[in-house]
Amino acid sequence: MLDFKAEFIGGSHSGEVISPMSEVELNKLGYKVHLRGTPSGDEMPVYVVVPIEWSADEAHRAIMQRWGKRRR
Numbered sequence: 001m002l003d004f005k006a007e008f009i010g011g012s013h014s015g016e017v018i019s020p021m022s023e024v025e026l027n028k029l030g031y032k033v034h035l036r037g038t039p040s041g042d043e044m045p046v047y048v049v050v051p052i053e054w055s056a057d058e059a060h061r062a063i064m065q066r067w068g069k070r071r072r
Contacts (some may be wrong), residue, residue, distance in 0.1 A: 002022075002045070003019075003020035003021065003022055003044060004019070004020065004021055004022075004036075004037075004044050004045045004046065004047045005017060005018070005019035005020070005021065005044045005045070005046045005047070006018050006019070006021040006026060006031070006046075006047055006049045007046055007047070007048050007049065008031065008049055008050075009034075009048060009049070009050050009059070009062050009063060009066060010050050010051050010054060010058075010059075010062050011030065011031065011050070011051040013029065013031070019044060020044060021047075026049055027052070030051060030052050030053075031049040031050060031051055031052060032049065032050060032051075032052050033047045033048075033049055034047075034048050034049060034050045034054075034056075034059045034063070035047065035048040035063070048063060050062065
């Protein structure tokens with residue numbers, strides 16, 4: 001299983017970045033992956049993770065509130 005850098009939004013770990021992380025460890029903490037980043041060079045991919053009980057809409061709203069719309 002691929003390790004990644006987890007950026008937490010919501011829940012008791014909100015605002016934390018933990019690396020390395022695996023999906024098994026993430027599930028034990030009560031979180032799930034919402035967005036998957038792609039690795040750049042030798043760096044680990046960054047995944048945005050949210051509490052398991054959140055719906056896709058709740059996760060999207062929290063992410064938009066935190067980072068807002070990106071400029072294109």
